[in-house]
Amino acid sequence: MSGRTREELARWARDLEGKHPAEILAEVTAAFPRGRVGFATGFGPEGCVLIDVAARAGLPIDVFTLDTGALFPETYALWNRLEARYGIAIRRVASAAADELVPDGAPPPWEADPDRCCELRKVLPLRAELARFDAWVTAIRRDQTADRATAAILEWDEKFGLVKVNPLAAWSSADVWRHVRAHEVPTSPLHDQGYASIGCAPCTTPVGAGEDPRAGRWRGRSKKECGLHARPAARTTATPTPAPTATSTLPLAPERRGFILWLTGLSGAGKSTLSRALRGSLASERPVEILDGDEVRAYLSAGLGFTKEDRDTNVRRIGFVARLLARNGTAAVTAAISPYAATRDEVRSLAERDGVPFVEVFVSAPVAALAARDVKGLYRKALAGELARFTGVSDPYEAPERPDVVVRTDVESIEESAGRILEHLRARGLVRAAAPPAAAERAS
Numbered sequence: 438m439s440g441r442t443r444e445e446l447a448r449w450a451r452d453l454e455g456k457h458p459a460e461i462l463a464e465v466t467a468a469f470p471r472g473r474v475g476f477a478t479g480f481g482p483e484g485c486v487l488i489d490v491a492a493r494a495g496l497p498i499d500v501f502t503l504d505t506g507a508l509f510p511e512t513y514a515l516w517n518r519l520e521a522r523y524g525i526a527i528r529r530v531a532s533a534a535a536d537e538l539v540p541d542g543a544p545p546p547w548e549a550d551p552d553r554c555c556e557l558r559k560v561l562p563l564r565a566e567l568a569r570f571d572a573w574v575t576a577i578r579r580d581q582t583a584d585r586a587t588a589a590i591l592e593w594d595e596k597f598g599l600v601k602v603n604p605l606a607a608w609s610s611a612d613v614w615r616h617v618r619a620h621e622v623p624t625s626p627l628h629d630q631g632y633a634s635i636g637c638a639p640c641t642t643p644v645g646a647g648e649d650p651r652a653g654r655w656r657g658r659s660k661k662e663c664g665l666h667a668r669p670a671a672r673t674t675a676t677p678t679p680a681p682t683a684t685s686t687l688p689l690a691p692e693r694r695g696f697i698l699w700l701t702g703l704s705g706a707g708k709s710t711l712s713r714a715l716r717g718s719l720a721s722e723r724p725v726e727i728l729d730g731d732e733v734r735a736y737l738s739a740g741l742g743f744t745k746e747d748r749d750t751n752v753r754r755i756g757f758v759a760r761l762l763a764r765n766g767t768a769a770v771t772a773a774i775s776p777y778a779a780t781r782d783e784v785r786s787l788a789e790r791d792g793v794p795f796v797e798v799f800v801s802a803p804v805a806a807l808a809a810r811d812v813k814g815l816y817r818k819a820l821a822g823e824l825a826r827f828t829g830v831s832d833p834y835e836a837p838e839r840p841d842v843v844v845r846t847d848v849e850s851i852e853e854s855a856g857r858i859l860e861h862l863r864a865r866g867l868v869r870a871a872a873p874p875a876a877a878e879r880a881s
């Protein structure tokens with residue numbers, strides 16, 4: 438057992454609990470001879486995160502992928518992007534079966550016998566490949582499936598006869614996406630089209646809001662694993678973790694999935710004007726609702742003041758309604774100052790937990806420019822110390838550190854800003870071919 442007893446592995450696994458994946462991988466690569474630690478990636482967000490972590494730390498991990506011959510074109514493109522971004526080579530491991538001929542009229546192998554197809558295209562090539570290694574890094578998380586809920590950080594893999602390392606076992610999906618955003622890790626554009634877990638193209642479909650992320654794999658069949666991570670019934674080294682609970686019971690057809698377009702910025706920066714300018718383009722493809730900060734305060738949040746607690750409550754309410762709308766196919770555009778970064782992040786996490794794409798737009802303009810065009814004179818009063826709790830002057834505004842889009846309404850027209858937001862939505866597959874927005878007035 439790679440020189441360690443089962444008990445020693447269990448103790449090591451317990452010691453690794455709570456450590457960052459970078460620390461786990463550093464310990465593992467230091468413990469095994471160079472070239473004896475491998476990582477098979479399928480290019481999911483978890484795999485991309487591990488590639489990012491390992492590459493940035495320069496860890497000696499042999500990264501390879503099983504090319505079944507049936508991957509999405511987007512997966513092959515992502516493979517190239519990751520190699521270019523990190524300056525690494527991701528080895529192609531193919532099975533002879535990938536090129537097998539199917540007799541005329543016969544169903545393709547993934548329809549005729551998907552278990553056999555996975556065995557030939559994935560399990561057998563992986564088994565041959567893993568014979569080169571002492572330790573196998575995987576990207577599995579405990580909350581992905583009930584079968585994975587008992588995964589230890591590190592364990593003996595009976596099936597393949599080596600140490601299996603699961604650095605992300607304790608991470609949630611939100612943790613993974615937080616890392617992706619923080620480090621701008623390349624991921625598949627298919628995630629923005631509703632594909633949560635991506636495998637071979639013939640066996641992968643998008644999932645609706647509230648569905649298990651792996652519900653799109655082998656849809657309509659009882660099969661949920663390809664056999665790479667099948668676990669023995671009895672285990673001794675792991676701490677059981679509860680299986681995830683569903684957050685929604687209303688599956689949504691993927692083509693009807695909406696999204697949240699969250700506009701944040703100071704008062705008068707142009708959020709409301711931008712939201713109206715965008716409505717026309719977005720409405721040609723799906724219902725659009727605008728949750729404007731002033732209107733929400735008049736109805737949904739009537740009675741709330743401007744303390745931090747009240748502002749956070751207001752933002753959470755807007756986020757809740759936006760999520761409901763988006764889960765039911767609407768483009769929910771919010772135009773509210775939403776001054777605190779942690780609360781915006783909380784709203785984003787809840788949306789992504791529900792499978793709702795969240796696009797944060799920082800509507801940026803300096804206070805001096807806003808004061809110059811402020812017909813009500815509020816900025817002047819706040820700057821003179823006559824107005825308490827005025828965001829950006831006498832109350833905090835935490836600008837987004839990594840927004841999806843930044844628009845500068847002090848130097849660009851509303852049409853230009855709206856065009857750049859639409860460009861981003863197009864790139865993420867959230868809109869198809871939106872026309873330029875109708876002319877709109879500049880932010881006042």
Ligand code: SF4
Nearest residue numbers: 551554555558637640
């Ligand atoms: S996921 Fe589908 S196509 Fe890919 S190996 Fe398995 S059955 Fe075959």
